[in-house]
Amino acid sequence: AQKITQTQPGMFVQEKEAVTLDCTYDTSDPSYGLFWYKQPSSGEMIFLIYQGSYDQQNATEGRYSLNFQKARKSANLVISASQLGDSAMYFCAMREYQLIKAAGNKLTFGGGTRVLVKP
């Protein structure tokens, strides 16, 4: 089974509007972390935001926030006030801390969502 699922292969969003990118995950590890990365057309991977499974509050980082619903195993990324520079691929990833201790900081990635911001 897929550990990380991003069901939206691509989406358009109007500039200045908010957009939500879906991410669901599958793990039996009680301790895990969820990451979001941005990949612009230039190809580099840019870290955006992190949510730990025991964090009491949803993570926020500037215009990025994470809608973390632990019972549903979802960690959706919300980008507020979209800008043209937000056009990129976005990847959700998970690190499992306990069951795979020997694997170090191995991250498992979803297939990504391509966002195109329209002016």
Add this chain to the structure above:
Amino acid sequence: DADVTQTPRNRITKTGKRIMLECSQTKGHDRMYWYRQDPGLGLRLIYYSFDVKDINKGEISDGYSVSRQAQAKFSLSLESAIPNQTALYFCATSDQSTGELFFGEGSRLTVL
């Protein structure tokens, strides 16, 4: 200068050729990784290394080998390249405490 540097950034080669992708880092991290990216599949782990003496296979290691020459250097080799190894390859390091990955700029490999 980038903290994680990959060379070459782009390479076109022919089936059967040996290819080496090199990665060096200045972040002082012990843990290094090689991922490949294919459209729709995200990033998949090829190999990872905890330190110079500790190398482990990832989920798609067949057809690849690695060498950890020093704490700062981790190279990926394709002994006999084939067309389905055409992909974007990323080297990454990680901070042991936070788990965040720091990526290189990627190496785009095309095997004809």
